[in-house]
Every structure is written in C-alpha cells, then in structure tokens.
Amino acid sequence: MEKKASPINRENAVISIRDLKKSFGSLHVLRGVDLNLYQGENLVVLGRSGTGKSVLIKIISGLLHPDSGEVNVLGLSVGSLSDRELLQLRLKVGFSFQNSALYDSMTVRENLEFPLVRNYRNLTRKEIDLAVEDVLDGVGLSQAINQMPSELSGGQRKRIGIARTLILRPEIMLYDEPTAGLDPITCIDINNLINEVQEKYNTSAIIITHDLTCAKMTGDRIMMLLDGRFERQGTFEQVFDTDDERVKTFYNYNFTD
Numbered sequence: 001m002e003k004k005a006s007p008i009n010r011e012n013a014v015i016s017i018r019d020l021k022k023s024f025g026s027l028h029v030l031r032g033v034d035l036n037l038y039q040g041e042n043l044v045v046l047g048r049s050g051t052g053k054s055v056l057i058k059i060i061s062g063l064l065h066p067d068s069g070e071v072n073v074l075g076l077s078v079g080s081l082s083d084r085e086l087l088q089l090r091l092k093v094g095f096s097f098q099n100s101a102l103y104d105s106m107t108v109r110e111n112l113e114f115p116l117v118r119n120y121r122n123l124t125r126k127e128i129d130l131a132v133e134d135v136l137d138g139v140g141l142s143q144a145i146n147q148m149p150s151e152l153s154g155g156q157r158k159r160i161g162i163a164r165t166l167i168l169r170p171e172i173m174l175y176d177e178p179t180a181g182l183d184p185i186t187c188i189d190i191n192n193l194i195n196e197v198q199e200k201y202n203t204s205a206i207i208i209t210h211d212l213t214c215a216k217m218t219g220d221r222i223m224m225l226l227d228g229r230f231e232r233q234g235t236f237e238q239v240f241d242t243d244d245e246r247v248k249t250f251y252n253y254n255f256t257d
Contacts, residue, residue, distance in 0.1 A: 003042070003195065003216070003217055003218060003219060003220065005220070006040055006041065006042065006198060006199075006220050007040055008038050008039065008040045008041045008220060009038060009039040009040055010038045012038060012039040013036040013037065013038055013039075013072075014037055014038065014039050014073070014074055014171065014172055014204045015035065015036065015037035015060060015071075015072070015073050015074075015172065015204075015206070016035075016036050016037075016070075016071075016072040017033055017034060017035040017036075017060075017069065017070065017071050017072075018034055018069060018070045019032050019033070019034065019068070019069045019070070020032070020033040020034075020035075020056075020059065020066050020068075020069035020070075020071065021033075021066060021067045021068045021069055022052070022055055022059065022064070022066050022067050023067055028228055029051075029052035029055050029228060030052045030055060030056065030059075030066070030228050031227065031228030031229050032069075032228070032229055033052075033056065033069070033225075033228070033229060033230060034230065035056075035223065035230065037172070037204055037205075037206055038204065039204055040198075040202065040204055041204050041205070041220045041221060042194065042195070042198050042204075042205045042207060042218050042219055042220045042221075043204075043205065043206050043207070043219065043220065043221050043222075043223065044206075044207045044209060044214070044215045044218060044219030044221070044222045044223070045057075045206060045207065045208050045209075045223055045224075045225060046209065046210065046212075046215055046222060046223070046224045046225065046239070046250075047210065047224060047225035047226070048210060048250060049210060051225045051226075051228075052225060052228060053208040053209075053210075053225060054098075054176055054177075054208060056206075056208070056225075057095070057174045057176060057206060057208055059071060059078075060073060060078070060093070060174065060206070061090060061093055061095055061174060062078050062081070062086045062089070062090065065079070066079070073089060073093060073172070074089065074092060074093075074171065074172070076089060091119060091168055091170070092170050092171045092172065093170055093171070093172045093173075093174060094165035094166065094168065094170035094172065094173045094174065094203075095165065095174045095176070096161055096162050096165050096173060096174065096175045096176065096178060097161060097176055098176045098177040098178075098180050100149075100157040100158050100160065100161030101161060102149040102157060102160060102161060102164070103149070104148070104149050104150060106148075106149075107145070107146055107147065107148055108136070108141070108144050108145050108146065108147050108148075108149070108152075108160055109132055109145045109146060111149070111160065111164055112131075112132045112135060112136070112160070112163060112164050112167055113128055113132060114164075115164060115167060115168055116128055116131055116132075116167050116168065119168065131167055132145070132167070133145075135163040135164075135166045135167045136163055138163065138166060138196075138197070138200060138201070139159040139160070139162055139163045139166075139193060140159065140193075141156060141159050141160060141163070144156060144160065153186070154181060154182055154186065155182055155183075155186035155189055155190060158178065158182065158186075158190055159190070159193060162178075162193065162197065166197065166201060169201070170203065171203065171204065172203065172204050172205065172206075173197065173198075173203045173204070173205040173206075174205070174206050174208075175194065175205060175206070175207045175208060175209075176208050177208060177209055177210070177211075178190050178191075178194060178207065178209065178214065179191065179209065179211045179213075179214045180211075184213075187211065187213065187214065188213075188217070190214075191213070191214050191217040191218050192217070194207065194218045195217070195218055207219065210250075210254070211254070212236075212251065212254040213254075215236060216236045219236065221233065221234065221235070222234065222235065222236055222239045223239075224239055224247065224250075226244075226246050226247070227246075231244075232244075232247060
C-alpha cells in the first residue's frame, strides 16, 4: 500500500542536520550525516539494526551529544541550548519509544495525565479530562481509559504511548521502530495511525524503522543509512532501484506488499 501525498512545505525545514558524526570508542556510527525534515513531512529513516538510526533521533532530542556537526530543531541549535531551553524544546518534539514506555502502576488515564500535569501545572480538572479524552479518541482507544497497561495488547500499548506523546501537542514526532514486535495486522493499524496523526495534528515526523512495509505506508520520503551515511533517498521505488548489493540484500531480507 502506497502512502498518499501529503501537503509539505519544502521551504521550511523544521529539522536541519549537517555533517553529524558520532562514535562510541572505535565504533564509528554516524560518519557525516546530512538531513532535512520539512514541515508536514513524514520522513522514514531506514537501516539495519546497529546502523545508528536510534542514535540519530536521540541526538535530535538532546538525549545524546554528537562528536561534531550541527543539529537545528525548530530554528534552534540543540548543542547550544541550556538545560531549561532543552526542556522547553522537548515539549515541541514528541518521542514515541519502541517499548511504549508506559508506567505499569498507572491506569491509561493516569499515564496520559502525567506529562500534562508535570509540564502545565495550572490546568483545571476539566482541561485535563478533555485533553485525555481527545488524544484517546485520536488513537481510537477511548474505551481503555481506566484500564491498566497489563490489560492491553501490544498494539494497544503502542497506541497509548503515541497518545501520551500527542497530549503535549508536539510539532515534531520521532517514532523509534513503531512496528517492532507487532503482528502484521497490528503493524498495518499502527502505520495507518502514524498517517492519521500527521493529518489530524499537522505534525512533521521522523520514523526510524527497518520494516519496509512501514516505510512504504508512512514515508513521504525515505532515506537509507549505509555505513554511517545517507547514500539513498527519495520515494520507496527510487531508494530500491539500484544494483547496490547492500540495498538489495536489505530489501530481500524484508517482506513488502
């Protein structure tokens, strides 16, 4: 299933990265990465496990520091921000973790309320309730509001994790392996949800994945990490129209529609 075209403002890069490098000891993970994410765009970053995909989005969100290079998010240089400024920026950048990162001791309602009341202490009970109900409706799980995470399926937990990120109304979404560990039917549901979030909440997103079906269904543009650099980018067909054995092997390992 191909992704339908989205309205993208290619005059406005909400994330801009230039010559980004990151090593861990003698392991050189990112070897000079350049990337633009445009307003309204779903950008898929493809690559095998261990190629630095998750390292990239952790650097974007300020959870890791690069060795060199420039990272600008919403017009701000991430490396030059104070701790307070970085916290303010993170309110505008939603991070959807691979494992959903829900608190097992809290109900769905309490999980969603937590980031809201922690960051906006002057909200009324009615405002909090409306925000929780809105994002639950947005991910199609209004009925789960009083359930515990342990009572939910893997796909439902993934949806609640996305809802908890959306409750702060971020401008940018960072999805880390959103379909990992899910069955094929649930993967399609999550891919559809990523597109619905883009449309309903007007987000720009980077989607980190090695799942080709996810890439094909959610990506307005696809970039592929090879040996620490982006060497292939474009539409799904453009990225895989090559004789490069590294790309062909990656494609043949996956299953696509």
